[in-house]
Amino acid sequence: MGTYSRISQEIQETLAAFTACTALPISALTLEGAVLGYAGSKLPGALDVDKLKAAYEKVALRLESCELTPWPIHLNLDGDSQFQLTAVPITEGNHSPGIYLIGPFSRSQLHACVHFLVGLLRQIQASKVSSPGGFPANLHVRRAVRYVHQHYKEPLTLASMARHLGITKSYLAQVFRGEMGETFSEFVNRFRVEMSKEALAHGSEPVLTIALRHGFTSQNYYGRVFKKLTGITPSEFRNQARFQSVSQGELPSANSQ
Template sequence: MNFETSILTDFYNCCNVPIRLTNEEFKDLCKVGYTDFFDRIYPIEEIKLNINNSEEEFTNFHLKLKNDINYKIVDMSKYNKKTGYFVIGPFRTNVITNLINKDIPYKPIACCQYLSTLILSIYEDKLKQSTPSSIMSPYIRKAIGYIHMHYKEEISIDSICEELDINKCYFCSLFKKYTGNTFSYFLNNFRVEKSKELLRNTNLSLLEVAFSVGFNNQTYYSIIFKKFTNQTPSQYRSSSLLCELNE
């Protein structure tokens, strides 16, 4: 289970309320607890309208629609400027509408006030668990958290420094100091580890695997993979299958 899915799964297990994570352009990164029905009623345009009209630095919307359909939209800009949004819901807050139609989870209004706090607490806890305890710099914690969330997308040192509002040279020295590696080495290693999961557990082509973890071409992906593992992706997949057969 990847980093972002584990966050949503923990939240869903606690509350039984569907939740999705989107990037800053409202593209889904992952979702948990959603059904086809929930996807059909997902009010993406209304959510965009509310967020785009907000002048607040940190946003926490409670969006209430007709038929007592509610959503919480939690902006993660508190941690990184353009990380994205947690969208919690749908859920109902009126016990009468819930009795009429129980297809959408019911949460008392007093309870739903804490949903945004809970998801952010889970996110912070997961980030701390996945970051070595020796890394105390908030810049490095945020950078690693950003990699966990966005490794499938194009990431550069320049974009990270812009997100964190930090000088590039200072960031590079700070990252090397706390992790022992350069930012590029850390990012590529993380992507390779994620690609191993896909090689073991899916039938995706090598090109599809490369794209899925943020590499823009198969050749470069294979070069980087062999650098970290001393195997090509194909060799790794074959050896993993052989190990499974021998177990």
């Protein structure tokens, strides 16, 4: 009983930390559809428990029909294709303990950074093992992460973020890297790159326009950061995404030629 209580508490703390960082609802459910925890249930657009369970039933059907489940699983909300839920297993590589349901969130705004959100969730989970006190423990780091999510298109520096939070630059640098495992500028660049991928894959804007629209100061800098994080250039990523769409039977739009 003590072990179960500890695991349940860790899940609750993980959900709370994720919502604090992202301002998104997230829930955890068992394979039987019982709700283990729910953070952000009062946020705009959050689903009630009955709708959560209905969404879980769709995930369960996918799990039954697929021998190898392609995580994450994305679900459109009934009657509204603009919003989606994303499901991932509570334990990476093993869905028997249950699943997390992230969202709902806007496809146009956040679908491109699903992998970033899942990565953040896994970071939080890992911190529960090494640091039971929570993730991020520092309120300033939580506020900084949420601010980046909302203002990544604007100029963002360690100094400006520290001024916004009312703390010193050196203190923010220390606590941010200590809790996130990367510098503030690395975190900002990684988030901007993730958010830009949707425009590269499905849009027709020039790479320069995409770079500037996602907070980068030049195409060259965007290209260097993108390749450092992904191993390929933005143009190579776009070409790969288009080839994949065509191979899957999707015709590119006339504007994307």
